[in-house]
Structures are given as structure tokens and as C-alpha cells.
């Protein structure tokens with residue numbers, strides 16, 4: 001006999017939430033699937049996609065490379081933001097990494113095996129040194145300087161004809177093999193993602209968040225916040241300079257386009273779409289934004305209008321970003337459970 | 346003769362045309378408790394900002410344990426042993442209350458004093474909250490700090506100072522916005538801090554409670570020190586009653 005009373009709606013995560021708020025105590029296959037499925041799909045997709053050259057085609061694999069690069073820039077952006085530093089010029093970090101890798105390989109014939117790690121490390125130190133003076137100031141100065149630096153450096157290189165001038169440096173050695181390249185990028189993306197998430201929830205990362213929330217109180221606790229902000233810039237620069245160095249060898253070319261506005265706008269849009277403060281948000285945003293932007297390629301410069309519209313739409317309509325929204329909805333998936341089953345919970 | 350722990354001489358600071366601090370001098374012995382009073386805008390907070398390094402003086406000198414700290418960076422002054430609270434207590438909004446204390450507890454000074462031993466920082470934070478009157482078993486320490494009522498924020502601010510284990514504690518209007526019972530719960534703690542030998546400087550408008558704790562007061566008016574001494578001596582001086590109490594009665598503060 002089944003009356004209406006014997007049915008009720010139940011949130012799928014109820015069993016988990018009841019038992020613990022943070023640590024999942026998994027009681028059934030269903031619970032296990034609920035927790036693991038989203039992660040499993042992502043990891044599987046990451047593992048399989050690079051192998052599908054014949055199915056997906058080289059063109060879309062290149063789009064995947066660009067997507068992963070934008071993810072790295074978005075992760076870098078989010079770490080800066082966690083210390084209250086709003087970057088309007090991720091292209092600065094990207095370009096510095098690109099040029100160092102390009103120069104080392106163009107001038108001294110270094111292989112990517114050495115140029116990429118060197119450009120990542122030395123590039124991040126250089127970025128931190130460049131930005132050190134503005135880190136003393138509060139407010140919008142960091143944003144303004146990061147906005148101005150890539151433009152300035154690009155013009156400087158064109159005008160002084162150093163580092164290849166307008167022609168740039170070409171015929172750089174490639175990183176062989178698309179599959180390997182993609183796996184390398186994905187490894188770095190995952191490493192950065194988990195590393196940054198861990199870092200920001202540690203006591204050390206708490207200081208960054210403190211500077212964002214109330215810098216005066218962090219000073220009053222005896223911290224040299226300019227020095228901490230410098231460390232934040234250095235750490236955030238690592239994935240971005242890596243991305244720049246990687247792309248230099250991927251395109252086998254470095255030139256002023258390495259400081260292009262795209263590398264600033266795309267990660268920013270990705271974070272706004274996906275949501276700031278979680279790192280995963282920016283990654284999700286990039287995964288949506290980049291293929292979309294490829295499809296819209298035929299619209300040419302109209303694409304900027306579309307980015308701007310997306311920026312507007314999400315910052316007004318969904319300021320928390322897609323990731324937090326989807327996560328909340330996912331935890332609210334309701335299904336019919338019989339009363340029988342509920343009793344077992 | 347005990348050396349003063351802090352000696353302030355001829356401190357001056359102007360903002361545009363206003364002389365916020367005008368030739369102020371005083372000194373304190375270790376363990377002494379000083380009250381600073383004066384009408385609104387008389388330069389009390391500015392004096393604290395000068396001592397703690399958040400504002401640089403135009404003239405004058407501040408000696409702390411014989412070290413010249415005039416114009417030193419504020420975080421360095423903290424690490425030497427002067428902690429301060431802010432009149433407007435703003436927490437780290439997006440962190441839970443006890444996480445708010447991790448930052449001062451793991452600060453350079455606190456770490457050095459513990460000799461590099463970390464211990465359970467979360468536990469230390471909860472313990473400190475208990476000292477300033479947060480109930481351990483309540484949910485309050487785990488709430489987001491942005492949602493705290495004013496009186497709790499003030500006590501969190503005090504805990505933040507104490508976490509630094511300072512030699513001098515400077516409190517800018519700790520009592521304002523606190524309820525009578527909240528003040529009553531904090532006064533014994535302040536008395537104990539004093540007994541432990543820490544030097545206290547308190548800016549207050551709540552005179553009755555202030556006079557229970559402090560040994561002497563200075564009165565500021567238009568940035569100038571107009572009186573210094575024992576509360577009962579100072580409060581009967583004509584200049585003080587007209588400058589400070591007069592305005593207090595008039596504004597009803």
C-alpha cells in the first residue's frame with residue numbers, strides 16, 4: 001500500500017550532512033557516488049582528452065592548451081585577490097615568463113627543459129621586485145600598475161628593439177608531442193589548484209586573508225605586510241610565468257603579443273564567471289569561456305563585447321559565480337525517497 | 346629610581362591646519378596604568394597612533410625602554426612590545442572568531458616569545474577568547490567574525506592585543522559600546538594584566554570604570570596636555586572641568 005505519506009523529498013546529501021559537517025562518513029554506495037562523481041568526471045576527462053587527437057582534432061586540442069593556460073592565469077589572479085591584490089594585468093606575469101624563456105633559448109640555445117623552470121622561478125622573482133614599491137600603498141594602485149606594466153613593457157620593447165623588438169624571437173625549440181604537453185599542463189594546473197587551496201587555508205594563508213580583510217589589524221599584530229604581499233605576488237606569479245614560458249615554446253615564438261590584453265582580460269572574466277575565492281571557480285570559468293570564445297572567433301573584435309557582456313551579466317546577476325551556485329544546487333538535488341529508506345538513515 | 350618604560354617628549358602632529366597633538370610630554374614606569382581623557386577631537390587617538398607608529402610625528406621623541414622608536418614602522422614597534430587596539434574595532438570579517446586570533450598568536454613576536462614552539466594554535470585561540478569572556482561551549486568562537494555584536498568585537502580586539510604578550514597595552518575606548526555587564530567582566534582582567542606587571546594606557550570616556558583601573562590620568566584639550574596627576578586631584582581643576590566635563594555635560598556623552 002503506497003500513500004502519499006510514504007513518500008517524501010529528501011536532499012541527496014542529507015545522510016552525509018547529518019553525520020558530519022566536514023568529514024564525510026560514507027555509509028552507502030550512493031553517498032560515495034555523490035561525493036566522488038564530480039571529481040571523477042573531471043579527472044577522467046583530463047586523463048582521456050589528450051589521447052583523443054583523432055576524435056577531437058588538433059584544433060580543439062590547441063584550444064584545450066589555451067584553456068589550461070588561462071586557468072593558470074586565473075589561479076594566479078585568485079591567489080593575489082586572496083591577499084587583497086586585484087590584478088588588472090595578468091599579462092605582465094605571462095609576458096615576463098615568456099620573454100625570459102624565449103631569450104634563454106633564443107640567445108643561449110637552452111632546451112625547454114631548462115628555460116621553463118628558470119623562467120618560472122626567475123620570472124616570479126622579477127615580477128615581485130617590479131611590484132614591490134606599489135605593495136606599500138593601499139587601494140587601487142596595484143591594479144593600476146599591473147594594468148600599465150604590460151602596455152609599457154610592450155611599447156618599450158618595440159621602441160628600443162631589445163629582445164627581438166617588433167619581430168620578436170622565433171624558431172624556438174618546441175616541446176615535443178601534444179599528449180605529453182597536455183599532461184604536463186594538467187599536472188601543473190592540478191598542482192597549483194591543490195597547492196593554492198591548501199596554502200590559503202593554512203595559518204600562513206590566513207595572513208593573506210587578514211591583509212585583504214583588514215590590513216591595519218595585521219600590521220598591529222606585528223607583521224610586515226609589504227613583505228607578505230611580496231611573497232603573495234611571488235607565489236601567484238609562479239603559475240603565470242610558467243604559463244608564459246610554456247606558451248613561448250608551444251608557439252615557438254615570443255614577441256610583444258605576450259603582453260597582449262587578452263592574457264589580462266580572459267583570466268579576469270573566467271574568475272568573474274566562475275567565482276572568486278575558491279580557485280576552482282576560475283578554472284570552471286575558463287573551461288566555459290575559452291571554447292565559447294573559439295566558437296565566436298568569426299565575430300572578430302566583437303568578442304570583446306561578448307566578454308564585457310559576460311562580465312556585466314555575472315558580476316550583477318551572479319556575483320558569487322557559477323561554481324558556488326552549482327555546488328549549492330548540487331547539494332540540494334532532491335529525489336524521492338520512500339519512508340522505508342529514510343528510516344535506515 | 347626606576348627607569349621609565351616609555352618616555353614621550355614634546356610630541357607634535359598637525360593635520361593641515363589642526364594641531365592634533367601639540368607639544369605633549371609624559372612618562373610611565375613599568376606596571377603603571379595611565380588614563381587619557383579629553384573631549385572629542387582633542388587628539389587622544391592621534392597620540393596613540395603616534396606612539397604605535399601608525400602616524401609619524403612632526404616633532405618630538407618617543408623612547409621605549411631607552412630605544413628611540415620615533416617614526417619607526419608600526420609592525421616593528423609591535424614586535425618590540427607595544428600592542429594597541431583600535432577605536433573602531435573591525436575584525437577579519439570572513440574568518441571565524443577564533444581564526445581571527447591565529448594571526449596575532451602566530452605573529453613574529455608571539456612566536457619568538459614561545460621560543461619557536463607552536464603548540465595547538467586553535468586551542469590557544471579558544472583559551473584566549475575564554476579569558477576575555479567568550480563562553481567556550483557556546484557556538485560564538487566558531488561563528489563568522491563579521492556577525493559578532495559590538496561588545497564581542499571589542500573584547501576580540503582586546504584578545505588580539507593580549508595574544509601579542511606585550512609590555513605596554515594601549516586601549517582606545519575599549520569600553521565604548523560595551524554593556525555594563527561586559528565592562529564588569531573585563532575590568533578584573535585588566536586589573537590582572539596590571540598586576541602581571543604590564544603597563545596600561547587607556548583612552549576612555551567611561552570615567553567611573555576607568556578610575557578603578559588606572560593610577561594617573563592626563564587630560565588633553567585641542568591637542569595639548571592641560572593636566573596630569575591623580576584622578577581626584579585632576580578632576581577638580583577648573584581648566585579640566587570647563588574643557589572636558591563642561592563639554593561632556595553639554596553633549597551629554
Ligand SMILES: Nc1ncnc2c1ncn2[C@@H]1O[C@H](COP(=O)(O)OP(=O)(O)OP(=O)(O)O)[C@@H](O)[C@H]1O
Pocket residue numbers: 360363364365383384385386387388389390391392432
Ligand atoms: N588622519 C587624519 N587626517 C586629518 N585629520 C585628522 C586625522 N586624524 C585625526 N585628525 C584630526 O585631529 C584631531 C584629533 O583627532 P583624534 O581622533 O585624535 O581625536 P580623539 O580625541 O581621539 O577624538 P574621539 O574622542 O572622537 O575619538 C581632530 O580634529 C581630527 O579631525
Ligand SMILES: [Mg+2]
Pocket residue numbers: 389390391432517
Ligand atoms: Mg579617538
